[in-house]
Every structure is written in structure tokens, then in C-alpha cells.
Amino acid sequence: MLTKKVKNRIIFLSLVIFSILIISITLFKILEKNLLYFLTPTEISNIQDTKLNKVYRIGGMVKKDSIKASKDEIKFIVTDFKNEILVSYSGSIPNLFAEGKGVVVEGELKDKKYVIAKKILAKHDENYMPPELKDIMKDVK
């Protein structure tokens, strides 16, 4: 027969282990749900249709002569020099946003050639290029 103290301790320990399990499972479930995948326009052109209407981060260069603005939105083309994708965006733009410069766009993919952006990510560094894009640039050059 276990003493009361030992019994209590067993109950306590199993409670702790159980709750840690529950917590970690929920933690990773929520994590999975909030992952943002980083894709290039080429990778987007290869994905399946089922992945549309999800939020992605898309990295590339802002294509030369592609920025157009109206009262409510800005449209531009992101390119990785193989494929391109049209971005429509209404929100504030970061200071290093310019044609011919690297950009990371976060938004909902409408089809393989069109994305509605929620956010354009700012970078502090004038020489900044998304690391993923650096590899691509090497191939181009």
C-alpha cells in the first residue's frame, strides 16, 4: 500500500507529464498553422492549385518599369528572372522599396500569377537581398 504522500506525488507527476504533453502538442499544432512558407515566383509556378488562397512570403526583384499606383493600391511585378508574379498592395511601403531592388512580399496567393499582398517587409540594409534570392542571382550571373 502506498502512503498518502507517495500517492500524491505520483498523481502530481503524472499530471505534470500529461499537461506538458498536451501543451507541446497544441504548441506545434498552432505553429504548423502559422508557418509562412517562402517561395520564389518560379516555385509558385510549380505548385499545386490546392495551395492557392493561402498566405506566403514571396521574394524576388521588383521588375523595372512595373510599378503603377492609384488612389488605393500599388501594383508591381516581382520577378526572379525566370518567372514573374503580379502583386497588388494597399498599405505602407518600406523605404528600400524600389524597382530593381530585392523585395519580400507577404500575401494571399490568388492564382499562380497574382497575389494580394498584406505586407511588404522592410529591411534596414541598403545592400540587403533576401538570402534565398542571392542563390538565384548567382545562377543568373
Place this chain on the structure above:
Amino acid sequence: MLSNIGNLLIFFTVVTSLLVIFKSSKLILSSANSISKNIYQLSILQSTFSIMSFVVLVIGFVISDFSLITVFQNSHTTKPLIYKISGTWGNHEGSLLLWINVLTIFSYLFLVFSKKFNNEFRLGTIITQNFLLLGFLAFLLFNSNPFSYIFPVPLEGLGLNPILQDPALAIHPPLLYVGFVGSSIYFSAAISSLFTNFGGKQFALSIKPWVIISWVFQTLGILVGSIWAYYELGWGGFWFWDPVENASLMPWFVMTALMHSLIVLEKRGTLYNWVVIMCLTTFTLTVTGTFLVRSGILNSVHTFANDPSRGLFILMFLSVMILFSIITFLKKFKLQNYLIETQSKETLILLNNWIMIFFLATILIGTVYPIFTEVLINSKISVGPPFYNTILIPVVIPILFLMAVAPRVGWIKAKFSISYYSLLVVLFALLINFLIQKAFKSYSWYSNLIIISSIFLIIYTLIDLFRGNFKKDLNNRLSRIISHLGFGLLIFFIGINHTLTIEKDFNLKVGETKNFLNYQIKFKSLDLEEKKNYKAVVGNFEILNKMKKKSEKLTPEIRIYDRPETITYEASIKSNISHDLYLTMSNIQRTEFYNIKFQEKPFMIWIWVSVILIALGGITKVFRNESNT
């Protein structure tokens, strides 16, 4: 010239460090009862050398001596003097030297202010501290030497990124570094205490001031960084759950946990092992944070100048440190008998610690998960802010209640019960929440819950202030009341700010007017201004609040810096006690449109004030050196 002096001083620091280790070890082995004057002298000499080397670097920046690579890469003759000086620690090499400075100064101060404790323990701490110092000095000398020489000497420097030329960013790194490096003291103390069997209450007392001081600086450092992000990044937010921000927040959680469990060790003499683990974890996390930030392994919006070889060095240092800590701990580990009643203050403090660890684990997973996916399945991902918000915010609600109630619970054996008094406070909180909704607008049940619980904490803590014999035992609880009140206010104002912020993005040409809700925003004109190291395009805006019939003028800028050539957008912010008006303007290439972001953010200033209050609690604790009830 400066390069030689600097290198020589660094060399002297290394030598004194070795001497301190040698002399201290000899003292321990001879089991002498006092610490000889030698060690004090060496320690102060060491601080002097490292401070002098730092001064040399500052001079290098001030006189723009471009023979130093660091100065060449990060400075420019036309830069204002204050940013020449702050540029010293605005780069990797200089900041490492600052880090080393804080490390040596803290070691000396520990030696001076720990006289009433066991000498063996003190010597052990100093030895560990100097080993850490040697590690960082090696890093500095072999990888990131700020005194590296460049020949032929360039005529002009490359300049400092203008976004870093900012008063907040001038003080942000020193504050954070004192917090970071301050945690090295209790790392060393913990190691030393394991070796010298110096535990219990005395150990708690010896590290208590250092824990609080580092926590205060860490808090203020994070605050200044957030304020900077708020006005400089132009999004109007102050926390983005970015890896770099997380790196500063993770040690903060452990420090907070440690500060609380330390009270148990001090008052009740138990939890020693747990406290030691916390001590070791804090500094480990600090170095981990440095690794994540400096190695460039993480994709952050705050891109630091980074370099994989630095990462490798820090990673090696980190591995040695962690391995050594774990081995020491396991070897010296003594099973303690924990006799803690479920219904007692001890249990509640443990609960606090678990919640802090939960916060830490969540943020750590979110921060490093992308590294693993990249290495293991080669998919590039990032973890969005919703992850942190969904997991952490619900936990804040019980924390707010516990923070109000727990300090009242007695030590050893108490009885948990729900008093009518608490229910009364809850009712009162509900009422205030109702009035706020009536006055402004209604918000979701979730926001309701958070705001109600924060009001509960605020009222409960305020009543605590006037409870019992007001003057007599106020000393005992003043610092706790200030900090807990500050936290309650922080959550309250963030909640209100979040739910009541008005935000609008649009594009506008000069002379046009935009109408929405109660606002009319008129883009009146553009001015061109010529400043010392930049040109500015200044927009003149008039913002009319039709409800209040009040108009404000805001003047956001687009700045074009010449060295290095960079464009920055300066937000125009009008702060007052009830709200901030926030406006940014940016040009859109090849069009006549300007991209405008307008925000009205209620009670913004109060968020900063609340954090200052949290830190103030710690400051009063250090100065009053009071004992906690």
C-alpha cells in the same frame, strides 16, 4: 598608431586576466582566509585597460582615423559628433569591445561589493568570470578586432547606416549589454557555488542585486529598442516578434523567473538547484541570442552586419559553455528534499517560474524552428506573429490574476480561498470595463477578458499599497507593487491601444485631400530642405478631426542620405497624453502618388510609462535593499 595602442591595451587585458586566474587559483589551493590586495589591484587594472582601449576606439571614431577598418566601414567625416561616438558601439567589433568592458567592470564591482560572503566562493566567481572574459577576448582578437589596420589609409569612410543614426539607438545597445553581461555574474557565481558548496540563503543574497540590476537594464534596453522601432520603422508598431527582438526577450523571461525563485531561496532556503539552473540558463540564452543575431542564420527584419565565421566562433564558445555547465551541475548535484505545501507562496512562485519557462519555450521554438526546417527539409519558412499571439496572450490572463493575488498568500502553509473582497474587485473591474466600452466602442470578448483582468490587477495592487500599517511595512512591498502595477498598466494600455487604433493606408498626390471616418487629410505642399548630411523632402499635411473640430499639422519626411546613399522615411508623430497621431509618407517610383500611412493610436505614451514603472520597481529594490515579506 591608434591601432597599436588599442591592440596593446587588449593584450594587457588578456595578461591581467590570466594573472587574476593564476593568483586566485593559488589562493584557493592554499585555502587562505582572505583575498589579497593583489587581486583587487589586478582587477582594477584590468578594468582600466579595457576601458582605455574602448576610449581609444571612441577617439578613433571622433577624429575619423580611417586607418582602423572598423572606423572606415562605419563612420564618415560629415557625421554629427554624437553619432560618431555612438557609432563606436553601433557596429559588431565595437559592440564586442563594449561587451568586454561591461564584463570587466562588473567583475571588479562584484569583487568589491561581495566582501561579506565566503572568500572561496568569491574567488571561484572571479575565476569563472575571467575565463568567460578570455573567451570573448579571443573572439575579439582572432575574429572581430576593432583595431585591425587598413593600408593604404582611405580618405573617407563608408558611413553609418542612417537608420542607426538615432538617439534611441545610441543608448539601446549599452542598456541591453549591461543587462546581457550582468547575467554573466550570476552564471559565474552559480558555477562557483557548485564547486565551493556555497549555497542557500547566503548564495541568494550574493547574487540578488546583480539579478535585479541586469533585469532592470534588460527591461529598459528592450523598451528603448521598441520605442525606436515605433518611430523609425514606420509601421506604427513596436513589437514584431522578430528573431532579433525575441533574442532580447528570452533572457528577460528567465531573469524574471529567477528574480522570483530567488526570494524562495532567500526566505525558505529551498529551490537551490532550480535557482542554479536558472542562473546558468540566463547567460546561456544571452550568448545564444548573440549567436542568432550575429551569425545571420536567421532571417530578420533587423539585418545586422553578419558573417558566418563569427557565428561559428560563438557557437563553439556556446557549446563549451553549455557542456561545462551541464557537466558541473550533474557532478555537483545534490538531491535536496523539497517540502513544499501545495497551498503556499512557494507553490505560487514555482507556478510563476513554470509560466515564464512556458513563455521562453514558446518563443525559443518559434525562433529556431525555421533553422531546423531549413536544414532538415530544406524549406524556407518563417513563423508569423499570430503564432506567438495565439499561444501567449491567453496565458497572460491567469498571470494577471495571479500577480494580484499571489503576493498576499503566506509562506509555508496557507489556505487558498476566494474572498468576497476579490469578487468585489472583479465586479469593480467589470464596471470600469463597461464604462470604457460605453465611452469609446465595444470590442471582442477576448479583448474584454484581457482588459478586465488587467484592471483587476491594477485595482488590487493599488489597494495593496494602502493596506495594513501603511508606513511601517511599505518598504517590504513597495518595489513589488510598483512593478506589478506597471505590468497591469502595460497590458491594459496595450489592450486599449490595440482595440482602439485607427489605421488607414492610401496613395495621394500633392494638393489632394482624403476623407474617411471623421478625418480629413489634406496634402498641402512639399518642401525641400538641405541638411548637413542629408537632403529632405518634407510633406506638409493638415489632419482635421471633424468630430472634435481640431486640426493638426504633421510633416513626415523622406530623407536622402549621401553617405552611404540611402533613403529613409521619417514618420511625423504628434504625441499627447490621450493619443498619438502617426503619419508616414513615401514616394512611389515613376508616379506622382505618395504612399501615406495614417494612424491614431490611443494612450501610446502610457505604454512606455508602464514599462518604465516596471523597471522602477527593480530600481527601488536595489536602492532600498529591503527584505521581502
